[in-house]
Amino acid sequence: MQDLNLCANDKRGQSQLEAGVNLAGWDEVTQGTVLTSFVGDASGIANKKAEERAYSDFNSYTASVASWRVQKPVFNRDICIDCQNCWVWCPDSSILSRDKQMLGIDYDHCKGCEVCVEVCPTNPKSLLMFNEHADLEESLAAWPEKKKKEKK
Numbered sequence: 160m161q162d163l164n165l166c167a168n169d170k171r172g173q174s175q176l177e178a179g180v181n182l183a184g185w186d187e188v189t190q191g192t193v194l195t196s197f198v199g200d201a202s203g204i205a206n207k208k209a210e211e212r213a214y215s216d217f218n219s220y221t222a223s224v225a226s227w228r229v230q231k232p233v234f235n236r237d238i239c240i241d242c243q244n245c246w247v248w249c250p251d252s253s254i255l256s257r258d259k260q261m262l263g264i265d266y267d268h269c270k271g272c273e274v275c276v277e278v279c280p281t282n283p284k285s286l287l288m289f290n291e292h293a294d295l296e297e298s299l300a301a302w303p304e305k306k307k308k309e310k311k
């Protein structure tokens with residue numbers, strides 16, 4: 160029996176462990192296995208809101224990886240140009256956007272990978288990483304100034 164504490168934060172596989180089912184280790188999974196992100200037909204899924212989608216047990220929306228985060232992205236509305244780059248690139252669909260307007264971060268699912276910060280094109284960036292426990296207001300107050308272009 161594996162240590163249930165390993166799964167305590169995100170409940171991944173916990174029901175199987177509690178039922179006494181032995182899960183395969185990472186080196187025992189058959190190569191080529193496909194873990195589907197959605198239950199049933201996923202056509203048109205991009206047009207549905209997150210709460211309307213039938214996520215499978217394997218999707219990081221269901222099995223949240225937010226507990227991995229040691230730093231969090233903070234969003235600054237005053238600088239954002241709603242380009243949607245962060246929404247496109249986020250690997251965990253954790254950018255909240257409605258009608259092409261960036262609304263913020265879904266901290267219940269964001270794993271703190273920093274991809275959204277990397278792809279943000281504004282100067283200064285509209286998303287920056289801060290310590291996981293940083294106060295949002297204080298983070299916004301510490302935002303850097305616009306960088307001047309260096310003369311060549």
Ligand code: SF4
Nearest residue numbers: 249269270272273275
């Ligand atoms: S850090 Fe940004 S890109 Fe990474 S999971 Fe969180 S919101 Fe998505």
Ligand code: SF4
Nearest residue numbers: 239240242243245279
């Ligand atoms: S990438 Fe930056 S500017 Fe573009 S929508 Fe996201 S936060 Fe706003």
